[in-house]
Amino acid sequence: MQIGVPKEVKNHEYRVGLTPDSVQELVSAGHQVLVERNAGAAIDFTDEHFRRAGAEIVPAATEVFDRADMIIKVKEPQPDECRMLRAGQLLFTYLHLAADPDQASLLLKSGAIAMAYETVTDDRGHLPLLAPMSEVAGRMAVQAGAHHLEKAQGGRGVLLGGVPGVAPARVLILGGGVVGSNAAGVALGIGADVTIMDRSVDRLRELDRMFSESIRCVYATAAAIENYLPEADLVIGAVLLPGASAPRLVTREMVGQMKPGAVVVDVAIDQGGCFATSRPTSHQDPTYVVDGVIHYCVTNMPGGVARTATQALNNVTLPFVLQLADNPIRALLSNANLRNGLNIHCGRVTHKAVADSLGHNFTDAFEALKK
Known part of the structure; x- marks a missing residue:
């Protein structure tokens, strides 16, 4: 799978979706990783660090979104980023859709598969990625x-x-x-x-x-x-x-x-x-x-300590990213905890709390994935 990491564009957001160590793990597992130029430079993860880990450095976010099968971010996509998403493309990031109907509307329109870190669960019902x-x-x-x-x-x-x-x-x-x-x-x-x-x-x-x-x-x-x-x-x-x-x-x-x-x-x-x-x-x-x-x-309070926050986030997201990269549909169908992270699937809201908060119709995630 081709995995894309764009540079964050939210105000004073310096975190980055993958660290060089995470990139190396993904590349070793047989995947390709595209990283936008200077995506991690603000926290001393340079382009050279990413190259050594096996990533391809690309000049602009548009190329990341055009080529990648899965986009890994930190913060919710901004309007211009939502418009770059395409039908069937997988997005894995923090979304917080309940308080952001405009973002939800753009994601629904894109036809993308949008997964939220903050709703992935574990066997105890906790939120390991949050x-x-x-x-x-x-x-x-x-x-x-x-x-x-x-x-x-x-x-x-x-x-x-x-x-x-x-x-x-x-x-x-x-x-x-x-x-x-x-x-x-x-x-x-x-x-x-x-x-x-x-x-x-x-x-x-x-x-x-x-x-x-x-x-x-x-x-x-x-x-x-x-x-x-x-x-x-x-x-x-x-x-x-x-x-x-x-x-x-x-x-x-x-x-x-x-x-x-x-x-x-x-x-x-x-x-x-x-x-x-x-x-x-x-x-x-x-x-x-x-x-x-x-x-x-x-x-985005943790963005104030972006290097610490990026490393802490990657410690917990990497195993899930690896599962999704190997076979996203199989991973989602077989893992209920990961499936709880699915908020939007190809134009439908697939998380009950998000649907209720936004006043949208709810589609069961498992049923949406089987169609």
Whole structure:
């Protein structure tokens, strides 16, 4: 199979779909890999590194899309990239379609087979291809929040860990999954006063054991959120419904009750965000203010640490890429976990949560593949 890796074109996105090590694995398995010129140069994966691994360097994205049977990316295809896709071509990347009806429309029109990293599952129902970026984003959320709490950035002028004689900042984390637990670990390590909320009592028990009772674990009712928000200096949105739009846990009125200069970091923004006041931002212009509260809603947070994120992502995507490259239809029909990643197949929406969020008809992925 010919596998194509275009350079990412989203604002301040420096990650790359395959590392040279991954290319070498694919080439050794008998596949051809086309890499757009300078696709990984920003994170010191040079064209020469890719050549040594066995890739062919091509001058433009148009050639990558024209020649490749499968396109491997990191972020969702931008409109011009969607228009370069062709019927039956396989796309494997993060899509986050529930919050992006325009992208969904273009992918449906293309006739391509669009697979989303974020909905591939494992035997326990977890999301193995989302997990490493969730780990990165959870840890970065605390860094971003700490930075924007500084007075020069418009924040309250509060140090997360405090100092002897001065209380630490209060951090509230909504969601106790991979993002939330990683955020809690970093915030606790800095010395912050941490509260984490979740709707699963079993998960709250796990978090309580994980952090040896060093954080408060609170069941996430609307009343509990409303009670804790006014005291928080930093609030991290870390909720996820796989494939679906994020639930809006915080209303505009609740944001208005927060302290002036407090910071919101909405990691759920890829799926629409869990604050009513959230809207997508970029690394170039990461924040805005609503009712005196700083909002950080960057849609590609891990792109800020692009080399680490690329390596972490490839560690988990490579086995799936190899399966798809050998025989994509057979791999999808035989592997239900991989098939859960199929969001769009030749003009039809094949993931139930995506279809429900977008208001499209749903076609079962297995049935779509057999036609």
